[in-house]
Amino acid sequence: MNLIENIKEALRSVKANLLRTILTGTIIAIGITSLVGMLTAIDGIKAQIEESFAGLGANNFDVRSKGTSGAVAVQDGKTQKVFPQVKYREAVAFQQEFSTIGPSTVFSTVTGAAEIKRGSVKSNPNVRITGVDDLYFNIKGIKIEKGRNFSNTEIQYGNNVCIVGVDVVETLFGKGEDPLNDYISFYGRRYTIVGVLEKQGSVGGGPGADRAIFIPVENASRLDSRGTFRYTVTASGSDPLRLDYEMGQATGIMRKIRQDRVGEEDSFEIVKSRSVGESLEEVAGYLRIGGFTIGFITLLGAAIGLMNIMMVSVTERTREIGIRKALGATPLRIRQQFLIEAIVICILGGILGVLLGIGIGNIVANAIGPGGFLVPWLWIIVAFVICIVVGLASGYFPAYKASRLDPIESLRYE
Incomplete structure (x- = not known):
């Protein structure tokens, strides 16, 4: 089983357990929403204030x-x-x-x-x-x-x-x-x-x-x-x-x-x-640190939830893992499969979280003062990097546990 087939199998597994995927992805989405939403709102408010004081002190x-x-x-x-x-x-x-x-x-x-x-x-x-x-x-x-x-x-x-x-x-x-x-x-x-x-x-x-x-x-x-x-x-x-x-x-x-x-x-x-812009940047920097910290704590809880669900998934699919090993699947391929599943779930949740975060962040920024629509590309990239890291961190231990299962004992399960 090569890597591409492993990815396809992981996607089929995600689709087969759709409700579990939705619930798990929602947990990740909430964390990403809080992270991207707060950072988008902070950047939007800062942009509005800078526009109001454009050039003040700059010259x-x-x-x-x-x-x-x-x-x-x-x-x-x-x-x-x-x-x-x-x-x-x-x-x-x-x-x-x-x-x-x-x-x-x-x-x-x-x-x-x-x-x-x-x-x-x-x-x-x-x-x-x-x-x-x-x-x-x-x-x-x-x-x-x-x-x-x-x-x-x-x-x-x-x-x-x-x-x-x-x-x-x-x-x-x-x-x-x-x-x-x-x-x-x-x-x-x-x-x-x-x-x-x-x-x-x-x-x-x-x-x-x-x-x-x-x-x-x-x-x-x-x-x-x-x-x-x-x-x-x-x-x-x-x-x-x-x-x-x-x-x-x-x-x-x-x-x-x-x-x-x-x-x-x-x-x-x-x-x-x-300049006023430098003062605003300093304050916005502190606000970003606070927003990032709150979002990170939320994502930490989501990562623990994802790890728990992946552990349950390993237990439910013990017999399936035994069959794969009996057919020649190596521990590396077994680990890849579960890691890919975790990453896919995180990315799907991340996409939803980014969309919600951009929307909520711009709504908050425009509620405080009229302004344009801000798309924080930097925070979008950061959010997806975090999603992959969270997927790897929360999926590694379940994947390692699955790769260590004895094929004989796994086939006897249930």
Whole structure:
């Protein structure tokens, strides 16, 4: 009996025990459905979010002080050179010169642990205060839900105005109270609220912009009494394909402003900004791991069920195995027959599971937000590979047991 005949015999056996095949295949299909369905839904939701934020942050790069920790670095026993921080006037000068290439925003974190007051109400000392200009929210992709952005006059003269996150509003204002044009105070200064940001949520931990206050960067520079603030410029390139070229231009502009000599290394650093797409990919990666784990556990249960059914099949067909061995079938051919049966059942269940998984995954993704129909070819291939592995793993022991049966004893069975 060659391999092709063994495959045909396995298919005939599957067809002869149709009800058992359907029930066993359904067990496998449920596992594959959970695996493919969750992964399809995750990819579909991610694709919709990426489409909503298409290009956000993809063309941006930061010009900032060299070395973000502020500590003296030691490498190979040598103290690394410490460069002066990018000053406010240098950042503004860069922004003005770079304006012929593309828009940019100057900002600096004043503190990450400020206590905000409104009358007798106080917040916890965990509010971040950032000095920004009027282009910051557009370049960073942050929307203002109520109120307005800073005006040119407020940016130029550094007026005591601010834009706040929703967590700050919920902490300091009661329900039904309008925060616009009301006052809050910190560092002994009173600021007028001119805008409230849209709720951002957090990606990868942290409050994000929800627990933050933004003030004009000129105003923030006045709070820098010791000259320790780190100013950063986020520039927006015109085209992702020209980003490296524009980063080179930015390097030339900043070297001129910082008066870096020819042959000396840059006294600042330029790095590509972390885009929303990269953050989403990181979160989606964690979700995929969770979905794959749940699907794998379901498939493990299905594999145990398949092994149990194959063991019953070996017991039921003991006499048939004895006849095959008496006619010259080798233990290898007997093992092949039962392994092929297990794999065929898994593949049939896998086909059903993939179809159901794609359908359910797209339904879930489109229920959350309208989008197209996603066919996850990678997960389809993974699903079928898993089906074959499950078939081999769950069918090997029953097949080995069948190949070890004594033909004389098998013919006496029943």
